Amino acid sequence: MKGRWLINAVLLALVLVLAALIQRDLDSARTPPTLSDLVASDLLLIEIAREGELTIQLGQSLQGWRLEAPLAVDADPERIDKLLAILDTQVHRSIPQAAAALDQLDLASPRIRLRLNTLELAFGGIDPVGQYRYVASEGLIHLIDDRFYPLLIAPPLDYVSRRLLPRGFVPVFGRLAGVPLAADALDGLEELVAERIEPLTGEPSGSPVELKAEDGTTLRFLVSEDRRRWSRSLPVSALQQGPKASVAAPYSLLYVLTTAPVLNEDPSAIDPAPPAPEVAPPDRVLESDPFSEQMQGERDDPFAPPSDPEESSFDEPDPDAILPGDVELGRPPEVRLTPDGQAPPVDVRRRSKLRGEPDKAAPIGFGEDPFAPDPE
Numbered sequence: 001m002k003g004r005w006l007i008n009a010v011l012l013a014l015v016l017v018l019a020a021l022i023q024r025d026l027d028s029a030r031t032p033p034t035l036s037d038l039v040a041s042d043l044l045l046i047e048i049a050r051e052g053e054l055t056i057q058l059g060q061s062l063q064g065w066r067l068e069a070p071l072a073v074d075a076d077p078e079r080i081d082k083l084l085a086i087l088d089t090q091v092h093r094s095i096p097q098a099a100a101a102l103d104q105l106d107l108a109s110p111r112i113r114l115r116l117n118t119l120e121l122a123f124g125g126i127d128p129v130g131q132y133r134y135v136a137s138e139g140l141i142h143l144i145d146d147r148f149y150p151l152l153i154a155p156p157l158d159y160v161s162r163r164l165l166p167r168g169f170v171p172v173f174g175r176l177a178g179v180p181l182a183a184d185a186l187d188g189l190e191e192l193v194a195e196r197i198e199p200l201t202g203e204p205s206g207s208p209v210e211l212k213a214e215d216g217t218t219l220r221f222l223v224s225e226d227r228r229r230w231s232r233s234l235p236v237s238a239l240q241q242g243p244k245a246s247v248a249a250p251y252s253l254l255y256v257l258t259t260a261p262v263l264n265e266d267p268s269a270i271d272p273a274p275p276a277p278e279v280a281p282p283d284r285v286l287e288s289d290p291f292s293e294q295m296q297g298e299r300d301d302p303f304a305p306p307s308d309p310e311e312s313s314f315d316e317p318d319p320d321a322i323l324p325g326d327v328e329l330g331r332p333p334e335v336r337l338t339p340d341g342q343a344p345p346v347d348v349r350r351r352s353k354l355r356g357e358p359d360k361a362a363p364i365g366f367g368e369d370p371f372a373p374d375p376e
Contacts (some may be wrong), residue, residue: 048152056156071160170214180266206224209223233251
């Protein structure tokens, strides 16, 4: 009797397991596919290319996402999360790209392309029936909800972080118009988040504020009188300036704060940060720079004789040495030969004395017959 109950229990367990497996397969079959299998945390590169607009490029590091082009500044993490939700968006229908009329779907020459690592998504037009967006990727055209297009056409400024200070920057010293700030005035600056960010138009104005980190990194702002408007210059990525750009141009942003911080001054405060390294002007050569001495030596004539032969440590140049091809040589010596191929004899005629100047020799041939034959 007990054996029969045991067999029935085992059979019941097998039935329950099979039912669970069947239900799982049915659920997976009913779950619509997503646009990609990529995981947002594994991404390192985001690139948004728009026709006629600046390319937006973002990169992820250990500190978080950062806008690399067209500006070099921290990116807004909330904005990035909204954009990367496209990976898990539902695909309502897919068709082969080779069997589709790309011109009718606005995919023949897409105006917007989104690159996620190596995955490239091309965005086309709208399906007139379901109001879905056409997206081409890896040989297929998918129809997805049209809720990501506004993020793709947004200006680069929308991807800038609204935090006043860069990520990881902790001020330890500051000045307002040259006067040191109190320590309590620096405590809440790293947590300030701007209400909005605007491009600065016109000439910047306000009181200069200088903030320094423990390693000597310095940030400079111009603050309005009510302390709610902070402006600072950001470098523009050289990728947006062409291959000939050598120095990134500045771009000024205006951070508008909801609540103005209190900037109390303390003239007795001491700067604990190390001084910034001094950079020599480009037209000034440091005396202790070995590279400048080497360059100075390269500009000198290597074949010029030393100014003081006795103090020179260089040996006399070898007359038989092979000279480089770019060395300018002097005029070669002239050698005149007689018709028989011999050098002309050296004129050893005795010079006569000048009348009235017995100590001065007369020129060669002075007072002699010019038609007389040459001596043997």
